[in-house]
Amino acid sequence: MKTTSFKIIVLTCLTAMFTAFTPATVNEPEWNPQVTVEPCYMVNSAFQVGEEIVYKLYYNWNFVWLSAGEVTFRVGEQDGQFHLSAEGRTYSSYEWFFKVRDYYETFVDKFSLLPTVSIRDVNEGKYTLYEKVVFDQDKNMATSDRGKTKETTQRKEYNVDECMHDMLSVIYYARNIEYNEFEAGQAFPVKIFMDKKVYPLQVKYKGKESDKKIKGQGKFNTIKFSPEVIAGEVFDEDTQMDVWVSDDENRIPLLIESPVSVGSVKAVLKSHSGLRYDLDAKVN
Numbered sequence: 001m002k003t004t005s006f007k008i009i010v011l012t013c014l015t016a017m018f019t020a021f022t023p024a025t026v027n028e029p030e031w032n033p034q035v036t037v038e039p040c041y042m043v044n045s046a047f048q049v050g051e052e053i054v055y056k057l058y059y060n061w062n063f064v065w066l067s068a069g070e071v072t073f074r075v076g077e078q079d080g081q082f083h084l085s086a087e088g089r090t091y092s093s094y095e096w097f098f099k100v101r102d103y104y105e106t107f108v109d110k111f112s113l114l115p116t117v118s119i120r121d122v123n124e125g126k127y128t129l130y131e132k133v134v135f136d137q138d139k140n141m142a143t144s145d146r147g148k149t150k151e152t153t154q155r156k157e158y159n160v161d162e163c164m165h166d167m168l169s170v171i172y173y174a175r176n177i178e179y180n181e182f183e184a185g186q187a188f189p190v191k192i193f194m195d196k197k198v199y200p201l202q203v204k205y206k207g208k209e210s211d212k213k214i215k216g217q218g219k220f221n222t223i224k225f226s227p228e229v230i231a232g233e234v235f236d237e238d239t240q241m242d243v244w245v246s247d248d249e250n251r252i253p254l255l256i257e258s259p260v261s262v263g264s265v266k267a268v269l270k271s272h273s274g275l276r277y278d279l280d281a282k283v284n
Contacts, residue, residue, distance in 0.1 A: 035181075035182055035186045035187065035188050035205075037177055037188045037189075037190075039162075039189075039190065039191075040112060040162065040163040041111060041112040041113070041114075042112065042113040042176045042177075043176065044082075044110065044113060044172075044176055045176060045249065046172070046175040046176045046249065046250060046251050046276065047075055047172060047175060047250070047275075047276055048075065048274065048275075048276040049075055049077045049082070049274075050075065050076075050273075051073075051074070051075040051272075051273070051275055051276070052073070052074050052075075052272065052273050053072070053073045053252055053253075053269070053271075053272045054070055054071070054072045054073075054269075054270040054271045054272070055070060055071045055072075055073075055253075055267045055268060055269060055270055056070055056267070056268050056270040057069050057070060057071065057088075057265070057267050057268075058265065058266050058267075058268065059264075059265050060264045060265070060266075065266075067091065068090060068091065068094060069088060069090040069091055069094070069100065070088070070091075070270065071086060071087070071088040071267065072086065072088075073085070073086045075172075075274075078107065079107075080110065081108060081109060081110060081116065082107070082108045082110055082113075082172075083105065083106075083107055084105065084106045084107075084108060084168045084172060085103070085104065085105040085106075086104045086105075086168060087101075087102070087103050087104075088100060088101075088102040088103075089101050089102075098125050099123075099124075099125065100123065100124045100125070101123040102120075102121070102122050102123065102124065103120075103121040103122075104118075104119070104120055104121075104167065105118075105119045105168070106119070106166055106167075106168040108168075108169045108172070109137075112137075112163075113169060113172060113173045113176065114135070114137050114164070114165065114169065115133075115135050115164070115165060115166045115168075115169040116135055116137075117132065117133070117134055117135070118131075118132070118133040118135070118166040118167075118168070118169075118193075119131070119132050119133075121150075128148050128149060129146075129148065130146070130147055130148070130149055130150045130153060131144060131145065131147075131153070132144070132145045132146075132153070133145075133166065133193065135160075135164060135166075135193075137162070137163065137164065140159060140160050140161065140162055140164075141157060141158070141159065141160065142157070142158045142160045142164065142193050143155065143156075143157050143158075144156050144157075144158065144196065146196075156196075158193070158196065158198075160193050160198050161191050161198055163191075164192065164193050164198070165190055165191065165192045165193070166192055166194065167192060170190050170192050170201065171253075173190065174190070174203070175245070175250075175252070176251075179205060179223055183205075184205060184206055184207035185204065185205070185206075186204070186205050187202045187203055187204045187205065188202075188203055188205070189201060190203075201227075202227075203225050203226070203227045204225060204226040205223075205224075206224040206225060206242075207223075207224060208221070208222065208223055208224070208247055209221075209222045209223075209224050209244065210222070210283075211283060212244055212254070212255070214244075214254050214255055214268060214269055215268050216268070216270070217254070217268075217269055217282070218282055218283070218284050219282070219283045219284050220244075220246055220247070220254055220281045220282050220283060221246075221247040221248075221281045221283060222244040222245060222246065222247050222281065223244070223245050223246075223247050223251070224242060225242070225243045225245070226241065226242055226243070227241050227243065241256065241257070241258035242256070242257050242258070243255070243256050244256075246279060246281035246282075247281045248277065248279065248280040248281040249276070249280075250275050250276060250277050250279060250281075252269070252272065252275070252279075253267075253269070254268075254269045255267070255268055255269065
């Protein structure tokens with residue numbers, strides 16, 4: 001396997017949990033009449049401080065599923081805000097090819113679930129990026145300190161839309177949406193700020209699926225989504241990513257699957273602790 005191909009594999013796997021709720025393509029799909037969801041505040045009833053969820057990430061190469069790494073999501077509390085974090089890493093057995101250590105953290109307001117501060121510390125092979133974004137949600141401004149390292153950042157201000165999310169806050173926001181009133185084929189819009197741009201987000205609701213088998217975890221009653229993805233080096237145009245979340249009050253992602261330009265990837269629930277509720281979606 002070429003190093004370049006392996007880099008694509010690892011980066012795709014380690015960002016699978018983020019791209020499930022990240023920027024959509026610009027074109028409006030014809031199949032998804034939008035559902036009105038309040039964009040500026042969200043009452044949290046799905047997660048709590050102390051929650052930790054780990055996902056194992058796989059890549060399908062020549063019909064063989066290879067485990068490439070893990071992503072761990074945590075919920076904490078600091079200065080009266082939720083402190084959300086996600087850490088992605090390759091397994092040591094792959095690091096002679098390509099080593100990844102990515103860390104994301106976001107502070108969000110407890111009453112709106114909108115971000116106030118977002119930090120990315122990316123280490124992917126020889127590529128590094130550090131970015132700290134401070135959101136002023138009242139003034140619709142985002143101040144970014146961005147550079148190859150924390151010591152070499154440069155500051156720039158951006159005008160953003162109201163009620164702006166980042167990659168982590170939008171995941172926890174989406175977990176609190178009430179889906180029982182949705183019909184299959186409908187979508188909800190959210191906007192996020194990432195890589196110096198504002199992106200519109202469309203996530204299509206595909207309905208409920210019972211007895212969905214999750215590797216190593218058993219079967220679950222699930223809610224299924226299909227987020228749009230950005231076409232480019234990793235995703236082909238018209239790629240469809242599917243996400244299954246638990247059909248209970250936790251609404252935690254259980255499985256993400258997507259084809260990529262050189263195979264397919266999936267992120268599978270490995271372990272969880274500190275959930276707010278029992279995982280009632282599990283059927284066996």
